[in-house]
Amino acid sequence: MNLYELYDAILNGKLEKAVEVTNQAISQSIEPQIIINDYMVKAMEEIGARFEAGSAFVPNLLMSARAMKGSLEILKPLMNNSNVTPMGKVVVGTVKGDLHDIGKNLVCSMLEGCGFEVVNLGVDISSEKFIEAVKEHKANIVCMSALLTTTMTYMKEVIDAFENVGLRKDVKIMVGGAPLSEDFANEIHADGYSDNANSAVSLAKKLMAS
Amino acid sequence: MNAIRRISFESLAISSSDVLKLMGYVKQSPDAFVSDLVDELLLCAATIVKPSYYFTISDGDISATQLSINKVQFDLNSTIATLLRNSELFALFVATAGVEYQEYHNELSKAGDTLMLYVWDVIGSFIAESCGDKMELELENEIADTAHTNRFSPGYCGWNIKEQSQLFRLLPNGVCGIKVNESSLMYPIKSISGVIGIGEGVDTKKYGCQFCELKNCYKKRIKKLSI
Structure with missing residues (x-):
């Protein structure tokens, strides 16, 4: 064949x-x-x-x-019986105050397509929901998306919330969305930024290996 | 105008090539499967979608960073405030693809077909924006030759999305079937809202991609592809 x-x-x-x-x-x-x-x-x-x-x-x-x-x-x-190991488990959501989900769904599809287990939380997701999902699913990575300049700042609140509950070291956080940049990701202490679904997969693989 | 205008999907004259262009197919042709899907969903939209819009014109005061209309105050950033400067009246508006659009969106979302959902989403964006254009045309008729600004919406150009709820305080309850949730977001999702400044001395159509700080916006990507 x-x-x-x-x-x-x-x-x-x-x-x-x-x-x-x-x-x-x-x-x-x-x-x-x-x-x-x-x-x-x-x-x-x-x-x-x-x-x-x-x-x-x-x-x-x-x-x-x-x-x-x-x-x-x-x-x-x-x-289960082979040498193939799952890439990792990723919790994905568009942050609170934002209903844009096409880019986020695209990232989910690409991550799933490339072997990650994906928990798609949907849109308008609060820090509490992100934390709850990470605890429930024992996720390795959190992916946050935002399309508005006025909602991207909420990503910092989510990262702070992970710090406050003592989970920040247990999970890698990556961010994306049209108004974001590498500088913004560094500023809010995210672990990585990607500007498209393809590079999001590469980044997730890199974070899993780090 | 203080009445809700319901318009037909056909009157928006959305073509499959419009939709495909918004998806990035500017110079390159899509697979037949994709163009067929766009045609199929446009037909579906023609059957079920019921778009509508509404606007009302009010007095208001604009300062360096604030707009006040009927005792409701909005904190704007200086870019929007500058563009609204010299406005004598303000049109508050909404336009929506409608509840029926949203219901089908929910069905597709539940079914988990991401490709259909994506195409439906693009069509929805087109409907809401085209509906906004219709609203603007009627506004232009109503204000005759008076100049007006572009449309400004909470959540964009630095105007905090949280002010959406305040904007809706100035509109009839449940206007065009739109609800604002606790995060200040509109439902149906494919709805637009905002303000337009009216006055002889306003700058018309000044805000565009060239002023926007979004580097990775799909509109810029499409413009790049068109060159």
Whole structure:
């Protein structure tokens, strides 16, 4: 069988084809680790690179992430017995006072597509809800999003709240959204900033490794 | 005008190419699957969406950083206050894609189809903004040749979103079916609200992307793609 068909299916956002080839690979006892790392993740990296270069668009990312997720669902039961370890658990939300969720959902899809376990809290999320979710799900990373200059300042309140409850050292915090910058992320003592869904995945991987 | 205007989706004349452009497809064509989905959801919008708008014109006082209308005070940043300077009257407005739009949005969200939700979201943004344009046209008719500023909204250009609740104190209760939650956000989500300054001496249409501090805004990204 040709596993590059899986790469192409994910790159082109073809869910059914991706599922079909994944099932074939499983029936031929190919290690999930090889299927994921050598083909699926590579396809996601390629679509992410095309997005950053301006030759792919949000729908392409979403379709690829959906195909990737579909294949991962099939592989999940096999992953416990293989060398594949989950990337990490991420709690994601748009901060209190802000209802913009498209960018945030895109980050969720890309993170899921790349093997992270994602808890999408939704929009208008208070510091209490972020903390509660981290405790409940034992998350490794918190991702906060904001689209308004007037709501991005709430991110600092969330980070302070994590300090106050003594959880700050247990969780990495990354931020993103149109009005933000690297400087702002440093100023509020976030662990990282990304300006698009693709770099958010790279950042999450980096934070998990640190 | 002190009445709610309900308008048809067709009158907004939103085309699939408008929507695709807002999604970034400026020079590049989308996959057939994506353009078909846009067509499908535009048809769906034509069937279910009921947009509406409302505006009212009031006296008010503008200072270096504050606007006061009917004893309700707004703290603006100096950019907006400067642009509203010389206004003799103020139009307070809302425009919305409507409750029906929101209900379908909730259905898609529940179903977890992120691609459909994304396209529906883009269409919703277009509806709310186009509805705002319609409102502005009617306002222009009403004020005849008097100049007016651009639209300014809580949450943008440094105007704190918390002042949204105060703005709604000056509007009829539940206007256009819009509710403001405890975080001062509007529901239906695809709604706009704000103020427009009216007066012979105001600067017209001065605020735009060139003054905005957002570096990664999608509008700037699309403009970049268009060059």
